[in-house]
Amino acid sequence: MPSFPPQRHIRRPPPGWSSLVVGLIWLLLSGSALADSPGASDRVTVTDLAGREVTLPHGARRVILGEGRLLYTLAALRPEDPFAPLVGWRDELKRFDRDVWARYRARFPHAESLATFGKAANGEFSIEQALALEPDAIVFDLAAWPALRDGPALPVLEAAGIPVVFVDFLTQPDQHIAPSVRLLGQLFAAEKRAEALLTLRQESLEAVADRLPDTRPRVLVETAAGLHPECCRSVGDDNLGRVVRLAGGDNIAAEQIPGVFGRLHPEWVLAENPDVIVMTGGDWQDLSEAAIPLGYDASVSEAREAMRALTEARLGWPELTAVRAGRVHALWHQFYNTPYQFIAVQRLAKWLHPQAMADLEPEALWRHLHEAFLPLSTEGAFWATLEEASP
Structure with missing residues (x-):
């Protein structure tokens, strides 16, 4: 039987077993209404990714997202209206994911x-504004944990x-997506959708793992290619670096970059001469005309044109093995910070191992994710390759 808060304005039934039974039935029938009102049934306790046990006494009806791109997860959990439980959020999705x-x-x-709020890790999150909104909870990305732990905000x-x-x-x-999705499912009363999304993710990753050959092409990942004038911003062993590993590749920057992101020297890239190059792109053309357009407003032809311009303009790049072989590809940058990373794993695996992954259909998987989980359709281009004949 569900647990209900005490009732104060209910006439006590007369003594007797029949009256007691009537009272119990009334409580059971009124349970749905009580569940929608503040009380013990709204209380949520979770263990977050910093290892802290956190209790929300009144549920999560007024939430601030300290990381705006958490909307990508919330949209999959609450597609009917992901903004309904929010009173504020960080502004980077509005600024950099404009499509x-x-x-x-x-x-x-x-x-x-x-x-809207600034970045907590940079000290730009307004505590005063957050207090004024009287939120039930604030959800941050773990990257903000050191700054918040050591500063005055927390x-x-x-x-x-x-x-x-x-x-x-x-x-x-790779390790934290599943517990993070489950945690958000708990907070926003969407546990079933959270598990369904994680099941799709697990099945999609297993489909790649079951087909992986022994060979591992050497891969260079360049994040936000063209957004910055110099080459090359890249990733260490995690984040998109782990996407490379799961897809059956060897991330050449893994030992060069100790953290999540870093920069590689152009001459080092030329000396390493990777087998495959993967650039990331987004809706950033107003920030840099050289950026690779990918997303809901992009086309493959536009992305390919930008990729070709970058590879032709860089000193030594036309002679790289990956460029000469036409093994230069681009992925939507936002795969890096969303639970949709498994889509990128399948797409990259098919580029790295076209024969072993011949029966995988990442395009169909991407459409299915939208149809089953998201309130958006799949128009646009989310990946591209320098050569049209690439699988």
Whole structure:
């Protein structure tokens, strides 16, 4: 039997077994209404990705997302309206994923009125604004944990009785995506959808693992190619570096970059001469004309043109093995910080091992993810290759 809060204004039934039975039936029938009101049934306790046990006494009805790209997960868990439980969020999705923001704003116009925040890891998160919103909880990415732990924000928020929760889709997504999705499923009363999404992820990753050959092509990942004038920003052994590993490749930057992101010297890249190059792109053409356009407003031909311009303009690149063999590819950058990374694994695996992965269909998987979980359709281009004949 569900647990209900005490009732104060209910007439006590007269003594007798029949009256007791009537009273119990009334309580059972009224359970759904009580569950929608603040009380013990709304209480949520989770263990976050910083290893902290956190309790939300009144559930998660007024939440601040300290990482705006957590919307990608929330959209899969609450596609009917991912903004409904939010009172504020960090502004980076609005600033850097503008094609995504335009679609969500058109579908959910009230999202425009949400308060916006800066980056907590840089000290730009306004504690005063957060306190004024009286949230039930604030959800941060684990990357903000050191700055919040060592600074004044976390003690102030906790002293004010505001629960703070940490999830991780960035620093160690291979290990942390599943517990993070489950945690958010708990917070937003979407446990079944969380498990369904994780089942799809697990099945998709296993499909790649079951087909992997022994050979591992050497791969260079260049993040946000063309957004910055110099070559090459890349990833260490985790995040997109782990995507390379799961897809059956060898990330050449894994031992050069100790953290999540770093920079490689152009001459080192030429000396390493990778077998495959994977660039990431997004809706950033207003920031840099050289950036690779990928996303809901992009086309494969536009992406390919930008990739060709980059490879032809860089000193020594036309002679690289990957360029000469036409094994230069591009992926949507936002795969790096969302639970959709398994799509990137399948797409990259098919580029690295076209024969072994011949029966995989990452395009169909991407469509299925949208149809089954997301409130958006799949128009646009989310990957491209320098040569049209590539699988």
